[in-house]
Amino acid sequence: xxxxxxxxxxxxxxxxxxxxxxxxxxxxxxxxxxxxxxxxxxxxxxxxxxxxxxxxxxxxxxxxxxxxxxxxxxxxxxxxxxxxxxxxxxxxxxxxxxxxxxxxxxxxxxxxxxxxxxxxxxxxxxxxxxxxxxxxxxxxxxxxxxxxxxxxxxxxxxxxxxxxxxxxxxxxxxxxxxxxxxxxxxxxxxxxxxxxxxxxxxxxxxxxxxxxxxxxxxxxxxxxxxxxx
Amino acid sequence: xxxxxxxxxxxxxxxxxxxxxxxxxxxxxxxxxxxxxxxxxxxxxxxxxxxxxxxxxxxxxxxxxxxxxxxxxxxxxxxxxxxxxxxxxxxxxxxxxxxxxxxxxxxxxxxxxxxxxxxxxxxxxxxxxxxxxxxxxxxxxxxxxxxxxxxxxxxxxxxxxxxxxxxxxxxxxxxxxxxxxxxxxxxxxxxxxxxxxxxxxxxxxxxxxxxxxxxxxxxxxxxxxxxxxxxxxxxxxxxxxxxxxx
Numbered sequence: 001x002x003x004x005x006x007x008x009x010x011x012x013x014x015x016x017x018x019x020x021x022x023x024x025x026x027x028x029x030x031x032x033x034x035x036x037x038x039x040x041x042x043x044x045x046x047x048x049x050x051x052x053x054x055x056x057x058x059x060x061x062x063x064x065x066x067x068x069x070x071x072x073x074x075x076x077x078x079x080x081x082x083x084x085x086x087x088x089x090x091x092x093x094x095x096x097x098x099x100x101x102x103x104x105x106x107x108x109x110x111x112x113x114x115x116x117x118x119x120x121x122x123x124x125x126x127x128x129x130x131x132x133x134x135x136x137x138x139x140x141x142x143x144x145x146x147x148x149x150x151x152x153x154x155x156x157x158x159x160x161x162x163x164x165x166x167x168x169x170x171x172x173x174x175x176x177x178x179x180x181x182x183x184x185x186x187x188x189x190x191x192x193x194x195x196x197x198x199x200x201x202x203x204x205x206x207x208x209x210x211x212x213x214x215x216x217x218x219x220x221x222x223x224x225x226x227x228x229x
Numbered sequence: 230x231x232x233x234x235x236x237x238x239x240x241x242x243x244x245x246x247x248x249x250x251x252x253x254x255x256x257x258x259x260x261x262x263x264x265x266x267x268x269x270x271x272x273x274x275x276x277x278x279x280x281x282x283x284x285x286x287x288x289x290x291x292x293x294x295x296x297x298x299x300x301x302x303x304x305x306x307x308x309x310x311x312x313x314x315x316x317x318x319x320x321x322x323x324x325x326x327x328x329x330x331x332x333x334x335x336x337x338x339x340x341x342x343x344x345x346x347x348x349x350x351x352x353x354x355x356x357x358x359x360x361x362x363x364x365x366x367x368x369x370x371x372x373x374x375x376x377x378x379x380x381x382x383x384x385x386x387x388x389x390x391x392x393x394x395x396x397x398x399x400x401x402x403x404x405x406x407x408x409x410x411x412x413x414x415x416x417x418x419x420x421x422x423x424x425x426x427x428x429x430x431x432x433x434x435x436x437x438x439x440x441x442x443x444x445x446x447x448x449x450x451x452x453x454x455x456x457x458x459x460x461x462x463x464x465x466x467x468x469x470x471x472x473x474x475x
Contacts, residue, residue, distance in 0.1 A: 055287065057241065124320075124322070126318060126320050126321075126322035127322060127324060127325070129285055129318065129322060130316075130318065130322035130323070130324065130381075131324075131336075132285065132308075132311065133283060133285060133311060133314075133315075133316035133318075133385075134311065134312070134315075134335075134336035134384070134385070134388060135308045135309065135310075135311040135312030135336060135340055135388065136308070136335075136336055136339065136340065137308050140339055144324075144327075144335060144339065145324050145326065145327075145335075148326045149325065149326050
């Protein structure tokens with residue numbers, strides 16, 4: 001057996017190490033998906049809050065609160081937010097994946113709120129006026145007319161946000177959760193051989209994200225087709 | 230039917246510039262069945278005046294009464310009033326995410342005025358009148374401008390409004406499509422609908438209007454029957470305007 005094969009075997013096969021990568025990938029994807037769900041729901045609420053103005057054009061209290069939240073989240077490193085969640089806010093909760101998901105979800109919500117706000121603002125104001133002129137309330141027009149159109153604008157940047165989120169979860173190693181990156185790092189330190197586990201892990205991330213990108217492309221095309229009917 | 234008293238509208242122009250006075254005190258009475266046509270140079274405030282009538286623009290000062298009820302009073306449910314006032318926009322504003330049938334039935338159904346079947350039946354009858362019944366299942370993007378505007382009129386009519394407001398309904402159309410939209414509006418006028426129309430179509434104003442208003446710089450400068458206003462204009466600004474557009 002050549003040297004390269006030996007290194008490959010040590011990195012991926014010996015003692016069933018490939019299982020560690022799979023478990024790590026599971027943690028990575030689990031946190032990313034849970035955080036994305038939380039981020040999209042909370043982010044949509046924040047985005048709508050940021051669009052709320054009083055009749056005299058001034059910001060509502062909701063708007064001020066949401067804006068402050070986004071400022072704080074964007075103004076501090078996500079690693080630090082994770083550490084604060086882990087060691088302070090949820091110090092006594094030992095479900096690591098849940099704490100990390102909440103931390104990333106709250107972080108992602110800030111970015112999603114801007115995507116939602118931008119997506120709604122990109123819809124022609126005439127659509128809201130037409131809805132209101134028929135006697136529909138603002139909320140009804142939002143729900144039946146504006147949000148379905150805004151969603152189409154939001155898919156590409158939301159996909160982008162999810163991809164960023166997926167990779168950013170690699171920092172959970174800081175709070176000793178074993179995600180894909182940490183699994184690779186552990187194997188590298190056990191085998192005294194970094195090349196195979198790290199490059200192999202990079203390939204895994206790349207393939208997962210490539211598949212995701214293709215799926216998002218399909219979704220985007222589907223959504224656009226409904227315009228052409 | 231609609232009574233406007235001392236209507237003023239200022240637009241804020243940022244913190245450091247003075248507000249723009251778009252409407253400088255308008256008083257007017259519109260009776261049921263009238264067809265009021267508003268003409269005037271761009272920037273004269275005629276669209277803003279129209280948009281104040283259903284409170285798409287909030288007046289800065291003044292009162293608007295609809296059927297005796299002051300709609301500018303605080304606490305008035307404007308959504309309820311708007312169901313009785315149709316509006317047609319320059320840019321059609323059909324809901325691009327819905328097909329034509331859903332465009333027409335969304336408001337009456339969601340507001341609980343009609344069942345889905347009743348709304349669809351009314352929509353089909355109205356579509357038939359504008360010769361667009363075959364477009365019920367298509368999306369707005371596949372229609373021409375003239376077709377879109379006829380659908381937009383039908384969408385308002387599905388609410389059985391008591392008055393129809395038209396904000397330059399033919400200004401965004403290719404010339405060959407103006408006629409088909411004006412025809413629909415003329416038929417509506419013949420059926421007795423109360424109409425307020427902001428337009429640059431002087432032929433329409435003369436033919437359909439019961440009254441024509443000339444607005445300039447936020448005020449009604451002259452008001453008369455079409456014959457009186459077009460054939461015997463008094464104000465110099467109106468004479469000047471007519472010499473440019475006729």
